[in-house]
Amino acid sequence: MLALVTGAAGFIGSHLVDRLLADGHEVIGVDDLSSGGTVRPGLELWEMDVGDPALAERAAARRPEVVCHLAAQVSVRASVADPAADARTNVLGTVNVLEAARAADARKVVFTSSCAVYGVPDALPVPPDAELRPASPYAASKVSGEVYAATYKALYGIDYTTLTLANVYGPRQTPEGEAGVISIFTDALLAGRPTRVYGDGSHTRDYVYVLDVVDAFARAAGEGGGGLRLNVGTGVQTTDRELHTLVAEAAGAPDDPEFAPPRLGDLPAMSVDPRATREALGWAPGTGLREGLAETVAWARERMAPA
Ligand SMILES: NC(=O)c1ccc[n+]([C@@H]2O[C@H](COP(=O)([O-])OP(=O)(O)OC[C@H]3O[C@@H](n4cnc5c(N)ncnc54)[C@H](O)[C@@H]3O)[C@@H](O)[C@H]2O)c1
CATH class of the missing domain: 3.90.25.10 (UDP-galactose 4-epimerase, domain 1)
Structure with missing residues (x-):
């Protein structure tokens, strides 16, 4: 399988690249190297912003089967300081990645969310069907990305799974x-x-260990979990x-x-x-x-x- 991983030079993305390559897949990474800098051997890196309109064209030419979308502005504090910048990367960037998945005729998108979407929940551990209570622009952007992924499934039939990560x-x-x-x-x-x-x-x-997290991504890149939000944490x-x-x-x-x-x-x-x-x-x-x-x-x- 050919997989496209955004945020491939980041903390979690670089481990996911290792895992997918070890499983025998081909991997294209998309990363602007703004915070990550770990380019793994064997990775074909497209050094670009996830919001770059050229992404869809490049994806259409290579036709990855699965898109794992991890690139993001990852700081809650930065999102509070500059919500528009957060939304440019996390909302518009996600829409652009979904457009690339559509152009590539991809089978599935694995979207990376955060337990921040649950805010202050009624009970712990939070089940994935709990009410979403975003309390930061970062959390709002993750809710929005998931809604867009669901919209692309409804419109174009591209399957998706949202992985809601605890503290990795x-x-x-x-x-x-x-x-x-x-x-x-x-x-x-x-x-x-x-x-x-x-x-x-x-x-x-x-706290959830990064190799366990990338195991969830590798599984979600298969057939299971379609259309679902799934928690990746320990409880x-x-x-x-x-x-x-x-x-x-x-x-x-x-x-x-x-x-x-x-x-x-x-x-x-x-x-x-x-x-x-x-x-x-x-x-x-x-x-x-x-x-x-x-x-x-x-x-x-x-x-x-x-x-
Ligand atoms: N680390 C955690 O505990 C945690 C928890 C919940 C959710 N997440 C989510 O997991 C994903 C990966 O996070 P991480 O911890 O590996 O962070 P990270 O900063 O190490 O990785 C993010 C990667 O995305 C790249 N990037 C950022 N903006 C980009 C842009 N506009 N275009 C292209 N590339 C861009 C960065 O260069 C970096 O390599 C993010 O979506 C984050 O929100 C992480």
Whole structure:
């Protein structure tokens, strides 16, 4: 199969490229290298903006069967500061990628959403059919991208699956990402710098390992999960304080964070229910947090080591 992966040089996209190539597929990547810079061996990279109208023409010439759309403006804070710029990449960019899928006569689009779309939910873990309550322009743009994907299915019969990702972590993540807290703690603890927990440390997140996430994408690129929103997370909540302890343990560093006032707009708790994803795709998060953190810290240690 020929797959087109947008955001292919990013944290998650670069792992997805590895996975698809290892499965024997051909992969074209689309990335403007604005935040990602990991171009994997064997990848045919089209260095361009996802909003570039030339994308449809190029896709029509190569006719990828599946389009995995991961390129995005990924920062909630940046989306609040400049909602129009966020929408240009995440809404108009997504429409342009869907146009490219149409021009290529693609079978399926796998759209990348975020658990931010659930806002402050009524209950945890959030099921995928919970009410959507976007509380940032970033979350609104992800809701919108999913609605457009559904529209293209209705209009043109291009199938889609929306994968709603919890907080993804693992090797190649940089501290700027949506779930940057693990890389921030890791880098600081390995370098012996102080670490900071905002609030009293009781906020929770659902941490899912990047290789498990790309396994969900590889499965969604098949026949299953058509027309569905599926959660990609563990259903487990980890508090900020617990997370610090686990990263410190993995890094062999003291577990002694500073505490700072809570940050405005931070959601108090999140975890997503992955049971429907298991039913639709046979997917389950196989990597425990301790195991995933050990891999992540080992990667960061190697990266920081003098050459
Ligand atoms: N990391 C997480 O925890 C997380 C959680 C939920 C959802 N997501 C979503 O997963 C996807 C991948 O995120 P990531 O963590 O790998 O981030 P990332 O920043 O590492 O990857 C995004 C990639 O998209 C590229 N890009 C950005 N704007 C572009 C544009 N206009 N045209 C072409 N390429 C562009 C960047 O250069 C980068 O390589 C995003 O859609 C993000 O919203 C991530």
